[in-house]
Amino acid sequence: MERSVFGGGGVAQSDSISVSAIVAQTVKGSHVLKIDGYSRVKASAGSGKFISSGEFVVGGITWDIRYYPNGCTPKTSGWIGIVLHLKHNHATGVEASYAFSLLDGAGEPVPSYSSGKGTARTFKCADTGFGCRRFIMRKALEGSAYLKDDCFSVRCDVTVSTTAVRIPRSVAVPPPDMHKHIGRLLESQVGTDVTFQVGEETFAAHRLVLAARSPVFMAQLFGPMKERSTGHVRIDDMDPRVFRAMLHFIYTDSLPDMDSGDDARAMAQHLLVAADRYDMERLKLTCEDRLCDNINTGTAATTLVLAELHGSRGLKEACFEFLKSPGNLKATMDCDEFQHLTNSCPSLLSELLANVAP
Structure with missing residues (x-):
């Protein structure tokens, strides 16, 4: 897990038939963004303005998180927005899912303030972003125990889809039941x-x-x-x-x-x-x-x-x-x-x- 802080198929050639499969695989990673100096950051950025986290890598892909202290748009100015962004162009696009969670004092996700829910998105080029533009109301955060000493933290869980070619096993495991x-x-x-x-x-x-x-x-x-x-x-x-x-x-x-x-x-x-x-x-x-x-x-x-x-x-x-x-x-x-x-x-x-x- 990384952290950032800011203040302010192939075909075999032979006499017999062989079988291979292109199988979707995933790589998972997390990044914790700590907002240190919440009040100062809020005062420094107007509605629609963001501050970027440090860069982090999941699945060989470079990402960052954009924090909107006064909303992504004027209509959401009473909310805090959190958006995951792709940092570099990729010819075929990057398929990934994400989830944002507000963390409590013990560093554990707060269930009522978790969003994204693993929704799969295709990030096509640099600066493509998806996230939660209504992550938490500012008044709700400011009146909660999760803002302590003018600081709070958000975790972003990213799952990047990849592909691999392999010969399938003869045993198929059914989904959990x-x-x-x-x-x-x-x-x-x-x-x-x-x-x-x-x-x-x-x-x-x-x-x-x-x-x-x-x-x-x-x-x-x-x-x-x-x-x-x-x-x-x-x-x-x-x-x-x-x-x-x-x-x-x-x-x-x-x-x-x-x-x-x-x-x-x-x-x-x-x-x-x-x-x-x-x-x-x-x-x-x-x-x-x-x-x-x-x-x-x-x-x-x-x-x-x-x-x-x-x-x-x-x-x-x-x-x-x-x-x-x-x-x-x-x-x-x-x-x-x-x-x-x-x-x-x-x-x-x-x-x-x-x-x-x-």
């Missing part, structure tokens, strides 16, 4: 050793699977609680459909198929609450991601309250960004749901106004 096998345990009910009474429905499950996926279930089923001895848990404040969907995620690491529209949004909201209750971070972020795609004038107020009550920082910031439009803010305030926001989270109202004020 553990989730399918664990999912069949839930379907077959073989070996279940705990039951849940949720409303009028009963669900059978496996203690070890639940405990492995949720620290709350670990304490509930293997800690000094009565459910450990009885093997039966009653849940009175959750819809059976929500519990069934949560079980599906626990066993398969994916959400079940859900209809689009209001029902799907409501299910995502209820699942986010359940994920927060059982400390299932991946499920919670999955629900946040779905809800971010369904923010409108009719849902923004209730979504903002949900994000506030359950510590969903990314979802909360998405709502603030939507409400920065005067038209969206006015239409949202005219909805009945906005009264729920003022009644249930009055402190959120002042924070909302502070974030959307021009």
